[in-house]
Amino acid sequence: MADRKETKHETARNEETPRPAVFMKISMFVVVVLIAVLLSLRNPKIEAEGKNNHIPAFLQRHDPSPMENEGLSYDFYQDSCPEAEGIVRSQMKGFFSNQKGVPANLLRLFFHDCFIQGCDASVLLNSTDPNNNRSVEKQAPPNLTLKGFDRIEAIKEELEKVCPGVVSCADVLALATRDGILLTGGPFYPVFTGRKDSVESHFQEALSDIPSPNHNISQILSLFQRRGFDERDTVSLLGAHNVGRISCDFIRNRFGNFSGTGHPDNTVASDFMDELRLQCQDGHGITQVGAPTLTPAPTPTTATLIKGNSKPMMMFSEQLSVAISSGSDFDGHYYQNLLRSRGLLFADQQLMANNITASLVRTYASDDGTTFRKDFSRAMLQMSNHGVLTGNNGEVRIKCALPRSHS
Template identity: 35%
Template structure:
């Protein structure tokens, strides 16, 4: 057995901090106006009221991820988009009504998938424990279990979220991170949710799985703003890679053509995404923007030179923090019977 290679001191410190924060769970996350509500989330919230809940969710998700691995990035992205608008309250799952368009019909959400799967899981949980487990908790658990099912990290998901009753398209357009955002814009948006720069860096690592459509990064293929001028612009997409995309995938498939975010391993949770960022092959401006900040670039360089477990640990820490953003607990919101509609 080969001797263990000692990690550099900065990486060792990063791992130590990640382990402590993951172990502490979401209760310590400082999201806006939400400390008291986060403390009401707890591990095993349903142990007495619905002891089979987490097993039901996990078994169903693992079964379907084994059959269709692309379910994993779909569920992770849906959870992410849910938490950024009105907090992690399942509002992304609501259908539009005659009163107005819902979040899921906002342009950034039109490519989301997994709604039917969440509805089926919720139905199974309802059969076991009617009116007990929220759609928001089902989605948070399903995202975690889906990532773990493809060999990615797992993380603590304290439960007790309540479901929101409001979902508007306009809020989704305004609140969701955009693929064209600069680093300062991303930092400000994340800070508004109680998430820091390292959360931005590690949560961006979710792009190691999944695909993007050519229409979402067309600006990277056909215009190259100057880099390094202090205005928040980003380095251009690697010229050879951009030419290949223009001449092949995006030309043949059009604006709706799908391109792997992490070419060659888009269904493997690994460090490939960060390597593409450092090589200037990130598809989105928001991903390329990570290297315009010295501290963010140093964190990325540190994690790519470390064992994959380091990335798993820091990603898990940031997912636990994301899952506690502006949650509704106690008497807030409701426990929806059907995830797509509010109770009546």
């Protein structure tokens, strides 16, 4: 009996022995969770897309280290100007509450900046090249239909009050564009920061390298390919035409003697052509408010001689006139319209003239916009890191319209 009791007590002790170890494991798990929570509170900048409260899956599949190697990093201003991204976000909310078209304007401004020599805020410069021994003078930007310069300058002024000379105009434009897209119900994508500003504008390049509304599919793909964008990137980026407004001047040439044919553009559905004619019948359309990537083909009636150039450069009046809404949602309606031959621009409809791009149009048109939004996010991340200046290259401007030496 004694032996049995001893064996029973020994078994009980053996059963109790692991309990402290189990408690220790549970305690360690709790500590790890608490540390993770504290770290996430320290860097809370990532915002969820719409109803999906998580970091987009595409980001999880891509190591951000390539951006870090180029001098960009997530939350670059965490120590030097921790309020920076909050200020940009707050300013954009204020702009959007007063004018819903601001995000589309900044998106187009951002495309024009990044598409030329990279995202270096060169599009914001309003001066001649300071390195060519000419005085700094007010100069018309390559496309006077661009809007949003004043918004970026206003955000920069607020940042200068808090962190003088710290946040670049290139980063302001990149962050403001992303926040504007979110405000319109568009998808989230992370913005890595640490860009520097260019000391010169790329005026001549902007005149020749921006895709035109009248470009065919070969010309469009060629221009995007030079900058590292494949067919999928190109079709998803042109989906930015989902939002904004477009001037009648950019489509009026489709109504009659299109490309010297003596006939209207045959890629437009006849009923849609009638609708466009009706909306643009006053004949005064000039300004493109939205439609981010494309720049207008010049017309002889709007020539202006720019100082420092021997030949007239075709510019456009800034007066707002007849414009047609291209939509207000980041979904698949842009692509659904292309399937029905109802693309507002010839360049838009040209996406149906290539087997690969047409297949992508059908893919993006086939669901509620989820596939397009995912690819658009990835392409915008790629665009925002294109050709950036970092480290000792470039500068941080005080005023976005002028090089630092002239501020």
